[in-house]
Amino acid sequence: MTTVLFVHGFPFDHLMWRHQIAALTRWHCLAPDLRGAGAAVTSFAVADYSMAAYADDLIALLDRSQVRQAVVCGLSMGGYIAFELLRRFPQRVLATILCNTKAEADTADGKRGRDALAARVQRGGATAAAAELVPKLLAPPTRERRPDVVREVQTMIDRQPVAGIVGALHALRERPDSTPLLAQINVPVLVLAGADDQIAPVGGMEAMAKAIPGAEFAVIREAGHLSPLEQPREVNAAVVTFLEKLR
Numbered sequence: 589m590t591t592v593l594f595v596h597g598f599p600f601d602h603l604m605w606r607h608q609i610a611a612l613t614r615w616h617c618l619a620p621d622l623r624g625a626g627a628a629v630t631s632f633a634v635a636d637y638s639m640a641a642y643a644d645d646l647i648a649l650l651d652r653s654q655v656r657q658a659v660v661c662g663l664s665m666g667g668y669i670a671f672e673l674l675r676r677f678p679q680r681v682l683a684t685i686l687c688n689t690k691a692e693a694d695t696a697d698g699k700r701g702r703d704a705l706a707a708r709v710q711r712g713g714a715t716a717a718a719a720e721l722v723p724k725l726l727a728p729p730t731r732e733r734r735p736d737v738v739r740e741v742q743t744m745i746d747r748q749p750v751a752g753i754v755g756a757l758h759a760l761r762e763r764p765d766s767t768p769l770l771a772q773i774n775v776p777v778l779v780l781a782g783a784d785d786q787i788a789p790v791g792g793m794e795a796m797a798k799a800i801p802g803a804e805f806a807v808i809r810e811a812g813h814l815s816p817l818e819q820p821r822e823v824n825a826a827v828v829t830f831l832e833k834l835r
């Protein structure tokens with residue numbers, strides 16, 4: 589059975605993939621909480637957080653699960669980690685699904701924004717991150733018509749440990765530029781964009797897909813940055829079609 593390794597974004601946990609895990613009954617799904625997220629142990633120093641460390645944790649999980657190769661499905665920060673896996677452990681990646689993500693590193697302004705958010709979270713807890721991020725994360729139709737999804741995302745951010753959020757912000761600000769990798773990716777790739785994503789806009793995602801040889805590209809309507817939670821049916825359909833072609 590093919591394994592799909594779901595890698596969540598920031599500042600979330602594995603439950604952001606709950607609709608996909610429920611739907612993919614014909615695949616072996618692994619959906620861990622990354623270090624410092626959800627229920628994962630948080631006894632790490634800030635410097636212990638990096639895309640490389642997250643990737644090493646995932647390889648250790650694949651080893652423990654006796655999985656030689658997996659389809660890596662990452663959203664946003666999960667996509668940055670998928671790039672790290674492709675760069676350092678290409679033989680462990682059977683195919684990749686890149687949701688709502690981008691290949692570029694942070695700009696100087698972006699890095700300042702990470703530091704400012706880390707300071708606000710240290711003062712005000714995870715709620716400070718939820719207050720800042722939720723309006724940017726969700727598409728207008730989700731914010732206006734799906735109070736259940738808004739609440740779910742708010743609650744998910746609220747329960748994240750402060751140390752894990754601050755550590756992830758450090759990893760995000762220090763992440764490498766993955767654009768030089770794109771042309772070298774030689775596994776099947778599906779790129780999924782949210783039509784209303786403010787954080788990884790459609791235009792950039794389409795350009796990224798074009799830079800990856802043979803990559804498929806699809807836009808999820810009425811979805812922001814969290815398309816797997818905002819439009820699970822459409823995302824599941826695209827993911828299943830892609831996975832079936834790998835068989």
Ligand code: MLT
Binds near residue numbers: 760
């Ligand atoms: C995420 O969803 O993982 C974040 O938006 C990533 C980022 O802030 O770069």
